[in-house]
Amino acid sequence: MFGLDLTAILTQDSLLLLVFKFFFVVSALLYCLFAVVVIRQIVVMKNTLMTTFSPWLQIAGYTHLGLAIFVLLLFLVVL
Amino acid sequence: MPEVFSSSQAPSDSPTLDATKEVLRGLRKKRVHRRQGHNPVQVAASQKMPDRHHKRKVDEYSEVMSREKYSSNPVTAFLTKPLKTFFASQSREEEIILLLRKHPITQIRWVLTTLVLAVLPILFINVELFSFFPGNYMFAARVGWYLLLLGFSIESFLSWFFNVYIITDERIVDVDFLSLIYRSISSAKIDNIEDVSAETSGALRSVFDFGTVRVQTAAEKTEFEFEDVPQPNKVIALINDLLLEEEREKVEGRVS
Structure with a gap:
Protein backbone atom coordinates (compact mmCIF):
# COMPACT_ATOMS: atom_id res chain seq x y z
CA MET A 1 0.00 0.00 0.00
CA PHE A 2 1.46 3.38 -1.06
CA GLY A 3 4.57 1.48 -2.14
CA LEU A 4 5.43 0.63 1.46
CA ASP A 5 5.48 -2.70 3.22
CA LEU A 6 3.50 -1.57 6.28
CA THR A 7 3.32 -5.07 7.71
CA ALA A 8 7.08 -5.28 7.77
CA ILE A 9 7.38 -1.86 9.29
CA LEU A 10 4.89 -2.58 12.04
CA THR A 11 6.08 -6.03 12.95
CA GLN A 12 9.70 -4.97 13.01
CA ASP A 13 9.19 -1.66 14.73
CA SER A 14 8.18 -2.64 18.23
CA LEU A 15 8.33 0.99 19.36
CA LEU A 16 5.31 1.85 17.20
CA LEU A 17 3.38 -1.05 18.66
CA LEU A 18 4.35 0.11 22.12
CA VAL A 19 2.86 3.51 21.33
CA PHE A 20 -0.36 1.88 20.19
CA LYS A 21 -0.44 -0.25 23.32
CA PHE A 22 0.06 2.87 25.46
CA PHE A 23 -2.82 4.53 23.58
CA PHE A 24 -5.12 1.57 24.16
CA VAL A 25 -4.26 1.26 27.86
CA VAL A 26 -4.66 4.99 28.60
CA SER A 27 -7.98 5.00 26.72
CA ALA A 28 -9.16 2.02 28.77
CA LEU A 29 -8.08 3.74 31.99
CA LEU A 30 -9.99 6.90 31.08
CA TYR A 31 -12.99 4.78 30.21
CA CYS A 32 -12.85 3.16 33.66
CA LEU A 33 -13.02 6.65 35.17
CA PHE A 34 -16.02 7.38 32.96
CA ALA A 35 -17.68 4.16 34.18
CA VAL A 36 -17.17 5.32 37.79
CA VAL A 37 -18.82 8.65 36.94
CA VAL A 38 -21.74 6.75 35.36
CA ILE A 39 -22.25 4.84 38.63
CA ARG A 40 -22.23 8.10 40.56
CA GLN A 41 -24.72 9.54 38.07
CA ILE A 42 -27.01 6.52 38.55
CA VAL A 43 -26.91 6.98 42.33
CA VAL A 44 -27.84 10.67 42.03
CA MET A 45 -30.63 9.87 39.58
CA LYS A 46 -31.88 7.03 41.78
CA ASN A 47 -32.08 9.37 44.78
CA THR A 48 -34.01 11.89 42.68
CA LEU A 49 -36.51 9.45 41.24
CA MET A 50 -37.11 6.22 43.15
CA THR A 51 -38.68 3.41 41.13
CA THR A 52 -38.76 -0.36 41.23
CA PHE A 53 -36.43 -0.42 38.21
CA SER A 54 -33.67 1.59 39.88
CA PRO A 55 -31.83 -1.41 41.43
CA TRP A 56 -31.52 -2.97 37.97
CA LEU A 57 -29.95 0.20 36.64
CA GLN A 58 -27.45 0.16 39.47
CA ILE A 59 -26.57 -3.43 38.62
CA ALA A 60 -26.12 -2.38 34.99
CA GLY A 61 -23.82 0.41 36.10
CA TYR A 62 -21.61 -1.88 38.17
CA THR A 63 -21.56 -4.46 35.37
CA HIS A 64 -20.43 -1.73 33.00
CA LEU A 65 -17.64 -0.77 35.39
CA GLY A 66 -16.64 -4.41 35.73
CA LEU A 67 -16.45 -4.77 31.96
CA ALA A 68 -14.35 -1.60 31.70
CA ILE A 69 -11.85 -2.94 34.25
CA PHE A 70 -11.80 -6.31 32.46
CA VAL A 71 -11.03 -4.60 29.15
CA LEU A 72 -8.22 -2.59 30.78
CA LEU A 73 -6.65 -5.79 32.09
CA LEU A 74 -7.19 -7.43 28.72
CA PHE A 75 -5.30 -4.62 26.97
CA LEU A 76 -2.46 -4.92 29.45
CA VAL A 77 -2.15 -8.67 28.97
CA VAL A 78 -3.01 -9.27 25.32
CA LEU A 79 -1.27 -6.32 23.71
CA MET B 1 -102.85 61.22 84.66
CA PRO B 2 -99.96 59.73 82.86
CA GLU B 3 -100.66 57.20 80.15
CA VAL B 4 -99.71 53.62 80.96
CA PHE B 5 -98.48 51.60 78.04
CA SER B 6 -100.02 48.18 77.81
CA SER B 7 -98.76 45.85 75.15
CA SER B 8 -102.00 43.94 74.88
CA GLN B 9 -103.88 47.06 74.15
CA ALA B 10 -101.32 48.58 71.84
CA PRO B 11 -102.21 48.68 68.19
CA SER B 12 -100.91 45.58 66.35
CA ASP B 13 -99.40 47.52 63.49
CA SER B 14 -96.75 49.17 65.70
CA PRO B 15 -93.37 48.13 64.21
CA THR B 16 -91.40 48.61 67.41
CA LEU B 17 -93.80 46.44 69.36
CA ASP B 18 -93.81 43.68 66.70
CA ALA B 19 -90.03 43.60 66.65
CA THR B 20 -89.89 43.38 70.41
CA LYS B 21 -92.39 40.53 70.41
CA GLU B 22 -90.29 38.65 67.80
CA VAL B 23 -87.17 38.97 69.93
CA LEU B 24 -88.98 37.76 73.01
CA ARG B 25 -90.46 34.84 71.07
CA GLY B 26 -86.98 33.86 69.84
CA LEU B 27 -85.50 34.03 73.31
CA ARG B 28 -88.25 31.84 74.67
CA LYS B 29 -87.61 29.26 71.89
CA LYS B 30 -83.90 29.13 72.73
CA ARG B 31 -84.64 28.58 76.40
CA VAL B 32 -87.04 25.74 75.52
CA HIS B 33 -84.51 24.09 73.17
CA ARG B 34 -81.75 24.24 75.74
CA ARG B 35 -83.99 22.72 78.37
CA GLN B 36 -84.86 19.91 75.98
CA GLY B 37 -81.19 19.30 75.19
CA HIS B 38 -81.16 20.70 71.63
CA ASN B 39 -77.66 22.05 71.07
CA PRO B 40 -77.59 24.19 67.94
CA VAL B 41 -73.93 23.38 67.43
CA GLN B 42 -74.69 19.66 67.45
CA VAL B 43 -77.60 20.14 65.10
CA ALA B 44 -75.37 21.93 62.62
CA ALA B 45 -72.72 19.25 62.86
CA SER B 46 -75.20 16.51 62.24
CA GLN B 47 -76.17 18.16 58.97
CA LYS B 48 -72.90 16.77 57.41
CA MET B 49 -70.74 19.85 56.95
CA PRO B 50 -67.80 19.14 54.58
CA ASP B 51 -64.68 18.02 56.43
CA ARG B 52 -62.18 20.87 56.21
CA HIS B 53 -59.23 18.47 56.17
CA HIS B 54 -60.59 15.88 53.73
CA LYS B 55 -58.49 15.53 50.62
CA ARG B 56 -60.26 13.81 47.77
CA LYS B 57 -58.64 11.06 45.77
CA HIS B 103 -42.44 8.90 23.77
CA PRO B 104 -40.29 5.81 23.04
CA ILE B 105 -40.39 6.56 19.33
CA THR B 106 -38.21 9.62 19.97
CA GLN B 107 -35.41 7.28 21.09
CA ILE B 108 -35.28 5.46 17.76
CA ARG B 109 -32.34 7.59 16.63
CA TRP B 110 -29.86 6.36 19.21
CA VAL B 111 -31.18 2.80 18.98
CA LEU B 112 -30.61 2.71 15.22
CA THR B 113 -27.22 4.40 15.61
CA THR B 114 -26.18 1.73 18.10
CA LEU B 115 -27.31 -1.08 15.79
CA VAL B 116 -25.51 0.37 12.78
CA LEU B 117 -22.30 0.95 14.71
CA ALA B 118 -22.49 -2.56 16.10
CA VAL B 119 -22.54 -3.99 12.60
CA LEU B 120 -19.74 -1.72 11.32
CA PRO B 121 -16.71 -3.81 12.48
CA ILE B 122 -18.18 -6.83 10.68
CA LEU B 123 -18.47 -4.83 7.46
CA PHE B 124 -14.89 -3.53 7.67
CA ILE B 125 -13.31 -6.84 8.68
CA ASN B 126 -11.89 -7.48 5.22
CA VAL B 127 -10.76 -3.94 4.47
CA GLU B 128 -7.10 -3.88 3.46
CA LEU B 129 -6.47 -0.65 5.30
CA PHE B 130 -6.35 -2.43 8.63
CA SER B 131 -4.77 -5.67 7.45
CA PHE B 132 -1.25 -4.62 8.56
CA PHE B 133 -2.30 -4.47 12.22
CA PRO B 134 -1.43 -7.59 14.21
CA GLY B 135 -4.39 -9.79 15.11
CA ASN B 136 -4.31 -9.05 18.83
CA TYR B 137 -4.55 -5.30 18.13
CA MET B 138 -7.53 -5.82 15.86
CA PHE B 139 -9.18 -7.88 18.58
CA ALA B 140 -8.48 -5.18 21.19
CA ALA B 141 -9.87 -2.49 18.89
CA ARG B 142 -13.09 -4.45 18.39
CA VAL B 143 -13.51 -5.02 22.14
CA GLY B 144 -12.92 -1.34 22.81
CA TRP B 145 -15.42 -0.40 20.10
CA TYR B 146 -18.21 -2.52 21.60
CA LEU B 147 -17.42 -1.22 25.09
CA LEU B 148 -17.83 2.35 23.84
CA LEU B 149 -21.13 1.36 22.23
CA LEU B 150 -22.30 -0.14 25.52
CA GLY B 151 -21.45 3.07 27.35
CA PHE B 152 -23.28 5.13 24.73
CA SER B 153 -26.39 2.93 25.02
CA ILE B 154 -26.42 3.07 28.82
CA GLU B 155 -26.07 6.85 28.83
CA SER B 156 -28.85 7.26 26.26
CA PHE B 157 -31.21 5.01 28.20
CA LEU B 158 -30.46 6.75 31.51
CA SER B 159 -31.13 10.10 29.87
CA TRP B 160 -34.55 8.90 28.68
CA PHE B 161 -35.47 7.09 31.90
CA PHE B 162 -34.66 9.81 34.38
Missing part, protein backbone atom coordinates in the same frame (compact mmCIF):
# COMPACT_ATOMS: atom_id res chain seq x y z
CA VAL B 58 -57.96 11.87 42.12
CA ASP B 59 -60.47 9.23 40.97
CA GLU B 60 -63.23 11.14 42.77
CA TYR B 61 -62.84 14.36 40.80
CA SER B 62 -61.04 13.46 37.59
CA GLU B 63 -62.94 11.53 34.96
CA VAL B 64 -59.69 11.01 33.02
CA MET B 65 -57.90 9.32 35.90
CA SER B 66 -60.91 7.35 37.08
CA ARG B 67 -60.68 5.34 33.85
CA GLU B 68 -56.94 4.67 34.25
CA LYS B 69 -55.39 1.79 36.14
CA TYR B 70 -52.45 1.91 38.53
CA SER B 71 -49.17 1.46 36.63
CA SER B 72 -46.77 -1.19 37.86
CA ASN B 73 -44.38 -1.22 34.89
CA PRO B 74 -41.79 1.53 35.53
CA VAL B 75 -40.25 1.39 32.03
CA THR B 76 -42.96 3.18 30.08
CA ALA B 77 -43.51 6.76 29.02
CA PHE B 78 -47.02 7.27 30.39
CA LEU B 79 -47.45 6.04 33.96
CA THR B 80 -50.82 6.70 35.56
CA LYS B 81 -50.90 6.51 39.35
CA PRO B 82 -47.51 4.73 39.42
CA LEU B 83 -46.97 2.23 42.22
CA LYS B 84 -43.84 2.36 44.42
CA THR B 85 -42.56 5.47 42.69
CA PHE B 86 -41.35 8.51 44.60
CA PHE B 87 -39.24 11.56 43.95
CA ALA B 88 -37.03 13.74 46.09
CA SER B 89 -38.91 16.64 47.71
CA GLN B 90 -42.21 14.71 47.56
CA SER B 91 -44.20 15.42 50.72
CA ARG B 92 -45.83 12.66 52.75
CA GLU B 93 -49.39 13.42 51.68
CA GLU B 94 -48.49 14.17 48.09
CA GLU B 95 -49.47 11.56 45.53
CA ILE B 96 -48.02 11.12 42.06
CA ILE B 97 -50.90 11.06 39.60
CA LEU B 98 -49.01 10.98 36.32
CA LEU B 99 -45.37 10.37 35.43
CA LEU B 100 -44.36 11.20 31.89
CA ARG B 101 -41.31 10.62 29.74
CA LYS B 102 -40.63 11.30 26.08
CA ASN B 163 -35.76 12.91 32.46
CA VAL B 164 -39.33 12.88 33.68
CA TYR B 165 -42.31 15.15 34.06
CA ILE B 166 -44.37 14.52 37.17
CA ILE B 167 -47.90 15.68 37.95
CA THR B 168 -48.97 15.26 41.55
CA ASP B 169 -52.16 16.33 43.27
CA GLU B 170 -50.35 19.44 44.51
CA ARG B 171 -47.87 20.49 41.82
CA ILE B 172 -46.10 19.78 38.57
CA VAL B 173 -42.42 18.82 38.60
CA ASP B 174 -39.87 18.84 35.80
CA VAL B 175 -36.76 16.71 36.39
CA ASP B 176 -33.94 17.32 33.91
CA PHE B 177 -30.60 15.55 33.72
CA LEU B 178 -28.93 17.36 30.85
CA SER B 179 -25.51 15.76 31.23
CA LEU B 180 -23.42 13.68 33.60
CA ILE B 181 -22.99 16.54 36.01
CA TYR B 182 -26.02 18.79 35.45
CA ARG B 183 -29.35 18.24 37.21
CA SER B 184 -32.33 20.58 37.33
CA ILE B 185 -35.58 20.12 39.25
CA SER B 186 -38.33 22.70 38.79
CA SER B 187 -41.78 22.63 40.31
CA ALA B 188 -44.88 24.77 40.43
CA LYS B 189 -48.01 24.46 42.52
CA ILE B 190 -51.22 23.58 40.69
CA ASP B 191 -52.93 26.79 41.74
CA ASN B 192 -50.12 28.82 40.16
CA ILE B 193 -50.93 27.40 36.75
CA GLU B 194 -52.39 30.02 34.47
CA ASP B 195 -52.57 28.39 31.08
CA VAL B 196 -52.15 24.93 29.55
CA SER B 197 -51.74 24.09 25.87
CA ALA B 198 -50.74 21.11 23.75
CA GLU B 199 -49.04 20.97 20.39
CA THR B 200 -49.08 17.95 18.10
CA SER B 201 -47.48 18.67 14.76
CA GLY B 202 -46.24 16.37 12.07
CA ALA B 203 -47.20 12.95 10.74
CA LEU B 204 -45.14 10.98 13.27
CA ARG B 205 -46.67 12.81 16.24
CA SER B 206 -50.17 12.39 14.85
CA VAL B 207 -49.75 8.68 14.17
CA PHE B 208 -48.15 7.85 17.53
CA ASP B 209 -50.18 10.44 19.51
CA PHE B 210 -47.45 12.37 21.22
CA GLY B 211 -46.72 16.06 21.46
CA THR B 212 -45.55 18.95 23.61
CA VAL B 213 -47.59 20.23 26.53
CA ARG B 214 -46.86 23.81 27.61
CA VAL B 215 -47.86 25.03 31.06
CA GLN B 216 -47.73 28.74 31.88
CA THR B 217 -47.35 29.42 35.59
CA ALA B 218 -47.03 32.26 38.01
CA ALA B 219 -44.10 30.50 39.67
CA GLU B 220 -40.41 31.40 39.39
CA LYS B 221 -40.15 29.28 36.26
CA THR B 222 -42.90 30.75 34.12
CA GLU B 223 -43.17 28.03 31.50
CA PHE B 224 -42.96 24.28 31.80
CA GLU B 225 -42.57 22.31 28.61
CA PHE B 226 -43.36 18.61 28.57
CA GLU B 227 -41.65 17.68 25.32
CA ASP B 228 -42.87 14.82 23.14
CA VAL B 229 -45.02 13.19 25.81
CA PRO B 230 -47.65 10.56 24.94
CA GLN B 231 -51.36 11.46 24.92
CA PRO B 232 -50.98 15.22 25.40
CA ASN B 233 -54.75 15.78 25.35
CA LYS B 234 -55.19 13.50 28.33
CA VAL B 235 -52.45 15.40 30.17
CA ILE B 236 -54.26 18.69 29.56
CA ALA B 237 -57.57 17.19 30.70
CA LEU B 238 -55.93 16.02 33.92
CA ILE B 239 -54.36 19.41 34.63
CA ASN B 240 -57.73 21.09 34.06
CA ASP B 241 -59.35 18.65 36.50
CA LEU B 242 -56.67 19.45 39.06
CA LEU B 243 -57.20 23.18 38.58
CA LEU B 244 -60.94 22.77 39.14
CA GLU B 245 -60.35 20.72 42.26
CA GLU B 246 -58.02 23.43 43.61
CA GLU B 247 -60.78 26.00 43.06
CA ARG B 248 -63.29 23.78 44.81
CA GLU B 249 -60.94 23.33 47.75
CA LYS B 250 -60.59 27.09 48.10
CA VAL B 251 -64.34 27.67 47.91
CA GLU B 252 -65.18 24.92 50.38
CA GLY B 253 -62.33 25.91 52.65
CA ARG B 254 -60.80 22.46 52.50
CA VAL B 255 -57.15 22.21 53.39
CA SER B 256 -55.11 21.07 50.39
